[in-house]
Amino acid sequence: MFLSTVRAVDVVDTARGRRSSHCSAAQLVDRIPLTTGLLVACALAAAEGAWAQSDSDGGTTPFFEDARLTPVGASPIATSAFSIAGVDGLTGTLIAVGAVRDTIAGTQSGALYVYRVQLDGTWVQEDRVGPTAHQAFDTFGWSVAANIGADAGERVAVGATGWPAGAFRGAVYVFRRDPSAGSWVEEARIVEPTSRDDRFFGSAVAIDRDLLLVGVPRDSTVAPEAGAVYVFRHDDVAGTWMNEALLTAADGAAGDGMGLSIAVHRAATGAALAIVGSYTNALGPNTRTGAAYVFRREPVADGFEWVQETRLDPPTPNMLGAFGRSVGITPLEVSPALGVVQALAIVGEFADDTEGIQAGAAHVFARSSDGSWQLEQTLFASDASIADAFGWEARIAETPGGHAALIAAWRADSGTGAGYLFRRTPSTSAGAVWTETGKLVASQSTEELGSSATLTPSWAGLGAPNDDPHPNVPAGSGAAYVYRMDRIVAAEDPIGRALTSCSALAPNPFRERLSLSLRTAGGRIRVTMFDVLGRELGVLSDAIHGPGTVRLQLKPPLVAPGSYVVRIETPNTNHTCALTYSPR
Numbered sequence: 001m002f003l004s005t006v007r008a009v010d011v012v013d014t015a016r017g018r019r020s021s022h023c024s025a026a027q028l029v030d031r032i033p034l035t036t037g038l039l040v041a042c043a044l045a046a047a048e049g050a051w052a053q054s055d056s057d058g059g060t061t062p063f064f065e066d067a068r069l070t071p072v073g074a075s076p077i078a079t080s081a082f083s084i085a086g087v088d089g090l091t092g093t094l095i096a097v098g099a100v101r102d103t104i105a106g107t108q109s110g111a112l113y114v115y116r117v118q119l120d121g122t123w124v125q126e127d128r129v130g131p132t133a134h135q136a137f138d139t140f141g142w143s144v145a146a147n148i149g150a151d152a153g154e155r156v157a158v159g160a161t162g163w164p165a166g167a168f169r170g171a172v173y174v175f176r177r178d179p180s181a182g183s184w185v186e187e188a189r190i191v192e193p194t195s196r197d198d199r200f201f202g203s204a205v206a207i208d209r210d211l212l213l214v215g216v217p218r219d220s221t222v223a224p225e226a227g228a229v230y231v232f233r234h235d236d237v238a239g240t241w242m243n244e245a246l247l248t249a250a251d252g253a254a255g256d257g258m259g260l261s262i263a264v265h266r267a268a269t270g271a272a273l274a275i276v277g278s279y280t281n282a283l284g285p286n287t288r289t290g291a292a293y294v295f296r297r298e299p300v301a302d303g304f305e306w307v308q309e310t311r312l313d314p315p316t317p318n319m320l321g322a323f324g325r326s327v328g329i330t331p332l333e334v335s336p337a338l339g340v341v342q343a344l345a346i347v348g349e350f351a352d353d354t355e356g357i358q359a360g361a362a363h364v365f366a367r368s369s370d371g372s373w374q375l376e377q378t379l380f381a382s383d384a385s386i387a388d389a390f391g392w393e394a395r396i397a398e399t400p401g402g403h404a405a406l407i408a409a410w411r412a413d414s415g416t417g418a419g420y421l422f423r424r425t426p427s428t429s430a431g432a433v434w435t436e437t438g439k440l441v442a443s444q445s446t447e448e449l450g451s452s453a454t455l456t457p458s459w460a461g462l463g464a465p466n467d468d469p470h471p472n473v474p475a476g477s478g479a480a481y482v483y484r485m486d487r488i489v490a491a492e493d494p495i496g497r498a499l500t501s502c503s504a505l506a507p508n509p510f511r512e513r514l515s516l517s518l519r520t521a522g523g524r525i526r527v528t529m530f531d532v533l534g535r536e537l538g539v540l541s542d543a544i545h546g547p548g549t550v551r552l553q554l555k556p557p558l559v560a561p562g563s564y565v566v567r568i569e570t571p572n573t574n575h576t577c578a579l580t581y582s583p584r
Contacts, residue, residue, distance in 0.1 A: 063488055064443040065481040067123045069095060071113045075103035080113060080478030081463030086454040087146040088576050089154050090530055091565055092117045093459045094126070096156045097480050098141025106136025112144065112158050112175070114184060119563055119578045123482065127184045131173045137166030140173070145207040149234065153177065156184065157212055159202030170201030172214050174241065179535055188241050190232060192216060206262040206274070210234040212241060213274055215259030222248045227258030229276050231306060245306045247295050249278065256281045258293065263329045265343065268524060268571060270304060272297035275345050277324030283317045290314065290323030292347045294373065310373050312365055314349055323349040328396040330403065332366070333521060343367040346405055348391030355380050360390030362407045364434060377434045381409060381420050388412040390420070393453035399485050400575070402426070405434065406460050408450030416442070417449030419462045421488050438488040442481055449481060457575070458485055505566060509582035514540070514554040516568070522547040523571035529556055530565045
């Protein structure tokens with residue numbers, strides 16, 4: 001195990017240096033497989049030399065990072081934070097960061113860095129990970145996803161599109177945290193059943209509980225390079241990952257490249273919703289406007305089956321708009337019997353021209369209880385300008401203050417990059433409304449902040465793979481910037497505020513008993529206690545409750561004085577709280 005402390009950055013109101021930067025088609029396509037049918041032009045000839053200088057003090061309040069995570073042990077030009085994923089884990093939020101050019105096993109073999117927040121608010125690098133049979137040019141770390149499995153284990157899935165050794169068949173590695181050692185061990189290597197060179201298996205990954213989805217943008221099952229997504233299910237008894245389904249678009253066509261972005265939500269019932277981006281897809285005469293497909297996993301007599309539920313299109317098609325470059329999904333209403341009933345999805349369109357050439361946009365769609373989808377709102381940056389690429393990454397999650405969205409614009413502020421947070425107000429005279437609540441920026445000079453992004457109920461994260469070197473860190477190693485959500489998204493719900501501060505669990509410090517008060521839409525609530533090393537000490541409550549306010553009296557196990565973690569799991573979201581046991 002490798003541990004190094006990453007100190008939180010003091011928030012100071014100082015001017016930030018910026019660099020002018022020139023966007024070219026080559027820079028944009030450098031982030032996707034360079035294949036026929038997957039090329040996206042930058043289309044900035046008309047805007048060349050006309051970069052707008054954003055005022056960081058305009059629009060909503062700018063927020064500096066709480067911490068800057070730099071890779072300890074990285075090789076030069078590691079490109080850390082090329083991909084990033086986070087999850088509110090068993091012993092605090094973890095951030096997993098892919099570094100595709102790290103030389104842990106040779107040139108561009110790649111590496112994974114795992115960071116975790118501590119009870120005092122500092123972050124530590126928990127591990128630096130590489131797979132077995134690691135080779136040069138595997139580009140391990142191209143994609144990354146993190147989640148807590150159905151068997152309560154913390155897992156990270158990592159795509160290695162260059163595997164083996166630059167042949168680009170692609171592979172996905174699944175790592176599981178060993179709580180006793182505090183390190184990460186390889187659980188499985190997954191390859192395409194019909195593995196062939198230049199398939200880019202693992203270009204995108206998504207994981208939730210026992211489901212793993214893997215994008216293959218050059219799959220030709222439907223048409224040449226139409227793309228597809230493999231679904232794998234973890235057998236908790238056998239401890240293996242099984243191939244469950246291959247998802248393809250009903251109207252798939254050559255060059256669609258479906259599978260370059262994926263998100264999934266699995267309910268406790270086993271039902272699931274997945275959204276898959278196909279941002280080189282055509283819509284009528286408009287070439288490469290992009291699309292997103294929603295698939296539904298539903299129970300059948302002998303298990304589960306996947307069906308295509310709908311295709312989502314941009315409300316105003318833009319040629320080369322890249323709708324579907326990024327996607328996200330989160331539940332809005334969950335039924336103990338039916339699983340996900342209502343949901344929200346977000347789709348990024350970084351080359352949308354509404355606010356200027358390639359200023360970008362993101363679109364939120366809502367699923368009704370009848371399974372239909374409607375556009376809820378299109379989001380733009382309050383200080384949008386030419387070529388911001390707002391929507392390059394788009395994430396959505398339920399936070400203690402309600403549903404929130406994080407939209408990354410890696411070209412904003414003349415190439416410095418930024419992230420934008422939006423909050424959903426569910427009940428207004430006009431229906432649900434999304435409002436920009438903060439702009440996430442770096443406290444120091446950086447570039448391309450927002451090339452990758454992640455959002456958990458507790459933290460937001462932005463990757464800057466070409467970040468300036470930190471003292472004692474090789475040039476070009478990259479960095480991840482993390483932002484505490486309770487600073488940015490105001491929580492009007494008193495229970496939401498309580499869960500953020502953990503005062504919903506009382507008293508703290510506690511003695512013999514704990515009281516929990518929580519509003520819920522109904523379903524199973526599980527409360528588990530852990531020590532600071534992540535070892536489970538006992539389940540304090542595990543029962544199904546009806547809608548309304550649930551009040552529980554909990555009896556913790558006998559423990560020594562000190563710090564502990566209580567995890568509250570509900571059908572909609574999870575919360576992790578730090579508590580102290582003091583017998584006096």
